[in-house]
Amino acid sequence: EYNSSKQKRSIGPPPPPPSPTPHLPPPPFHRLLFSDHELEAAIQQALSVGHLELKEQRVLDQLFYRQGVDEKREGNNKKWTNVHQMANFRWLKRVSYSEIEQALVSIRATKELVNILKTPLHILKSQPNLVMIWRKMSRHICSPRNPVCPPPDYPYRTADGSCNNPENILWGMSNRPQKRYVPADYHDGVCAPRTLDKRGVPLPSPRLVSNVIHQAAVCNLQDKRLSAFAMQWGQNLDHDFIDTPTLKGHDGADITCCRKENSPHVRAACFPIFVPSGDHRFKSPCMSFVRSVPGLDDLCDLGIRDPVNQATSFIDASFLYGADKETMDSLRLLKGGLLKINNLGYFSADEDQEKCMKSTPEDYCMKSGDNRIHILPTLATVQVIYLREHNRIATILGKINPHWDDEIIFQETRKIVAAVVQHVAYTEYLPHILGPATMTKYGLYSTPKGFNTVYNPAVNPTTANGFGAAAYRFGHSMIPGEVFLYNHKLQQKAIKIEYSFNRPTALMDDFGRGADNICRWLVRDGAAKSDRFVEPGVRDNLFLDEDGESFDLAAVNIQRGRDHGIPGYNAWREWCGLPIAVHFGSGPGGLVDLHPDAAMLMSKLYRSPDDIDLYAAGLSERHMRGGSVGPTFACIIGIQFKEWKEGDRFWYENMFLKTGFTLPQLNQIKQYSMAKMTCRNMNDPEVTHNVFLQPSERNPLVPCDSLPDLNLNFWRQFPKLANPFVPETMLFTGLKYGKYV
Numbered sequence: 001e002y003n004s005s006k007q008k009r010s011i012g013p014p015p016p017p018p019s020p021t022p023h024l025p026p027p028p029f030h031r032l033l034f035s036d037h038e039l040e041a042a043i044q045q046a047l048s049v050g051h052l053e054l055k056e057q058r059v060l061d062q063l064f065y066r067q068g069v070d071e072k073r074e075g076n077n078k079k080w081t082n083v084h085q086m087a088n089f090r091w092l093k094r095v096s097y098s099e100i101e102q103a104l105v106s107i108r109a110t111k112e113l114v115n116i117l118k119t120p121l122h123i124l125k126s127q128p129n130l131v132m133i134w135r136k137m138s139r140h141i142c143s144p145r146n147p148v149c150p151p152p153d154y155p156y157r158t159a160d161g162s163c164n165n166p167e168n169i170l171w172g173m174s175n176r177p178q179k180r181y182v183p184a185d186y187h188d189g190v191c192a193p194r195t196l197d198k199r200g201v202p203l204p205s206p207r208l209v210s211n212v213i214h215q216a217a218v219c220n221l222q223d224k225r226l227s228a229f230a231m232q233w234g235q236n237l238d239h240d241f242i243d244t245p246t247l248k249g250h251d252g253a254d255i256t257c258c259r260k261e262n263s264p265h266v267r268a269a270c271f272p273i274f275v276p277s278g279d280h281r282f283k284s285p286c287m288s289f290v291r292s293v294p295g296l297d298d299l300c301d302l303g304i305r306d307p308v309n310q311a312t313s314f315i316d317a318s319f320l321y322g323a324d325k326e327t328m329d330s331l332r333l334l335k336g337g338l339l340k341i342n343n344l345g346y347f348s349a350d351e352d353q354e355k356c357m358k359s360t361p362e363d364y365c366m367k368s369g370d371n372r373i374h375i376l377p378t379l380a381t382v383q384v385i386y387l388r389e390h391n392r393i394a395t396i397l398g399k400i401n402p403h404w405d406d407e408i409i410f411q412e413t414r415k416i417v418a419a420v421v422q423h424v425a426y427t428e429y430l431p432h433i434l435g436p437a438t439m440t441k442y443g444l445y446s447t448p449k450g451f452n453t454v455y456n457p458a459v460n461p462t463t464a465n466g467f468g469a470a471a472y473r474f475g476h477s478m479i480p481g482e483v484f485l486y487n488h489k490l491q492q493k494a495i496k497i498e499y500s501f502n503r504p505t506a507l508m509d510d511f512g513r514g515a516d517n518i519c520r521w522l523v524r525d526g527a528a529k530s531d532r533f534v535e536p537g538v539r540d541n542l543f544l545d546e547d548g549e550s551f552d553l554a555a556v557n558i559q560r561g562r563d564h565g566i567p568g569y570n571a572w573r574e575w576c577g578l579p580i581a582v583h584f585g586s587g588p589g590g591l592v593d594l595h596p597d598a599a600m601l602m603s604k605l606y607r608s609p610d611d612i613d614l615y616a617a618g619l620s621e622r623h624m625r626g627g628s629v630g631p632t633f634a635c636i637i638g639i640q641f642k643e644w645k646e647g648d649r650f651w652y653e654n655m656f657l658k659t660g661f662t663l664p665q666l667n668q669i670k671q672y673s674m675a676k677m678t679c680r681n682m683n684d685p686e687v688t689h690n691v692f693l694q695p696s697e698r699n700p701l702v703p704c705d706s707l708p709d710l711n712l713n714f715w716r717q718f719p720k721l722a723n724p725f726v727p728e729t730m731l732f733t734g735l736k737y738g739k740y741v
């Protein structure tokens with residue numbers, strides 16, 4: 001039973017400091033261990049190491065680029081190696097460069113300082129003179145982002161999520177470090193990946209863990225309840241709240257710690273992800289993208305590495321609109337509140353036509369709010385539904401409010417679309433992932449009608465590291481081995497998943513009706529079962545290239561956890577208030593929530609349950625009733641979704657006069673569904689009530705017309721606001737005319 005006071009602290013405001021006890025001597029860590037003079041010398045040396053590292057890094061990045069480590073060039077043609085495909089998926093945006101470079105110097109210098117003074121970081125941080133001197137001496141690398149906020153009653157979200165919380169304007173903003181639920185567990189306490197277990201013995205290779213735990217013995221089963229739509233929508237949702245960049249051989253990229261840790265040799269820059277495994281060929285080990293880009297929560301402080309998140313943490317449809325103003329503007333038509341769209345009803349072309357693999361002359365690379373749109377044509381299909389929905393709503397709003405300009409129509413439409421994403425996530429999707437008990441425990445259900453003001457300004461909605469690097473990756477086990485196209489006669493065509501990564505060509509199928517055809521499949525077929533097994537299509541053949549090279553997604557997840565300093569399984573169990581395991585058995589004191597066969601396999605890989613990688617153990621747990629994950633992931637996912645709900649001033653159910661909806665508007669959103677939105681925008685007259693569940697007697701295919709619509713007449717704004725006979729319009733006055741700049 002989750003009930004730990006630790007947890008409560010991490011959600012609510014910090015507890016008051018204990019009152020001072022004047023009669024006792026000060027605790028030992030308050031003793032000043034070093035003189036100011038000693039510290040100045042040490043910090044100077046540490047900072048110069050940090051700067052040197054940055055300089056080397058820049059040279060190295062160019063070298064990587066020229067050597068084609070990330071991006072293999074043959075003549076002028078880019079070769080789509082598996083490595084390049086990965087780098088493409090984990091693209092680093094220019095926006096965050098300067099902060100990343102500052103963080104890089106600080107983190108490297110922190111590490112050096114720990115070495116020079118031979119004192120652990122937490123002791124150093126308790127030295128008041130050290131902190132002061134550090135701040136003074138590192139001022140030149142310490143210019144944290146300082147967004148300019150719109151006036152307090154500005155009715156819409158900012159593009160980058162800044163200023164959502166007026167007291168903490170960086171909370172949830174894009175291009176900021178991920179937060180941590182459980183303190184980092186790095187090899188060196190500062191930044192190097194976890195490589196040794198608690199007894200100092202090397203951890204099993206992630207590929208080995210994947211082979212033993214995540215490889216299906218016979219074949220991967222289909223889920224009994226969840227549809228392929230649930231899998232695909234689930235991935236799209238994660239692209240709303242997390243986007244962790246990795247390295248791609250250009251400025252600002254970092255492999256600082258791992259390079260120093262292992263070898264000065266460029267090609268051996270990182271630790272191996274994969275080992276020869278008997279069942280499969282040796283896979284590309286060690287490339288520069290291996291590490292996530294580092295950030296620092298407080299750039300002016302000594303710090304531990306925290307990976308950056310390029311998305312806005314809030315569920316605000318940033319996968320469609322982008323997570324910074326520049327991207328958002330580039331996606332807009334700047335007329336009638338519309339997004340750019342082409343005559344197939346698809347996203348318009350990206351200026352960079354090298355972001356996807358083209359197979360026919362019709363194929364082109366699209367530009368959407370999120371850079372990862374091409375990973376699968378099925379993901380692009382979900383995004384296309386939202387694109388068409390935006391323009392559908394904007395067109396209607398423009399008609400019923402002819403006095404609105406482009407900006408108002410765009411922002412009002414964006415507000416509706418984001419609210420619908422929130423509503424669908426918490427009422428149609430999440431209950432089937434977490435199960436009813438967890439939904440209730442964390443207060444995640446929306447009310448069926450009316451306001452439900454849950455905003456709590458003390459809650460930090462920033463996306464957390466262990467959630468993104470492990471828990472929410474549960475969906476990787478739901479990925480099927482093939483994607484299908486169903487034409488309007490429901491004739492099927494299958495494509496193996498390893499032949500559709502980064503190729504938009506399926507969208508061009510059937511004269512550009514590929515997305516509609518994919519959508520018919522998403523609604524009608526099942527996801528792979530959410531369990532510890534991962535399809536060979538992504539476990540052996542992720543980003544399969546023409547040389548036969550590929551990745552193992554399960555192994556990448558495990559290595560990513562170590563790269564991010566995610567502590568082992570027991571640390572998370574403790575944080576969740578769940579019993580920890582002291583042995584590998586299934587009885588009391590053992591791995592009680594794991595399937596017994598998985599617990600047995602763990603004992604062959606790890607020496608202590610403390611060391612088990614969170615991803616591997618979380619995926620191996622027995623599910624919560626009615627859910628698709630076990631108690632540990634349910635806890636992490638449940639708490640994260642609670643924080644996105646309570647920590648978002650723009651949460652759609654809040655009764656806030658200036659930023660919220662009117663009551664009738666809100667009730668329209670609450671009766672709308674993913675099903676109605678899908679059939680409104682795709683060429684399919686039939687759809688299931690809940691598209692995340694497979695068609696069944698309880699969830700039959702029904703005519704689109706039979707589902708409740710979103711009646712936009714409630715957005716009609718009467719020019720005479722003081723009309724006493726239309727009280728709703730009194731609420732609907734948050735709108736500011738003209739563009740906010």
Ligand code: HEM
Pocket residue numbers: 089090231232234235238242243244245375376467468469472473474475476478479538553556557560
């Ligand atoms: C549709 C097929 C999918 C493919 C091919 C895919 C592939 C990937 C890849 C290559 C990564 C980056 C791994 C790394 O370097 O750390 C990733 C990250 C991730 N995936 Fe998936 N994924 C898919 C579906 C899903 C689903 C269904 C979910 C959840 C429901 C999910 C959740 C995540 C999360 C949370 C991350 C971390 C993202 C970040 O930190 O930026 N993925 N996925």
Ligand SMILES: [Ca+2]
Pocket residue numbers: 240241311312313314315316317318319
């Ligand atoms: Ca977002």
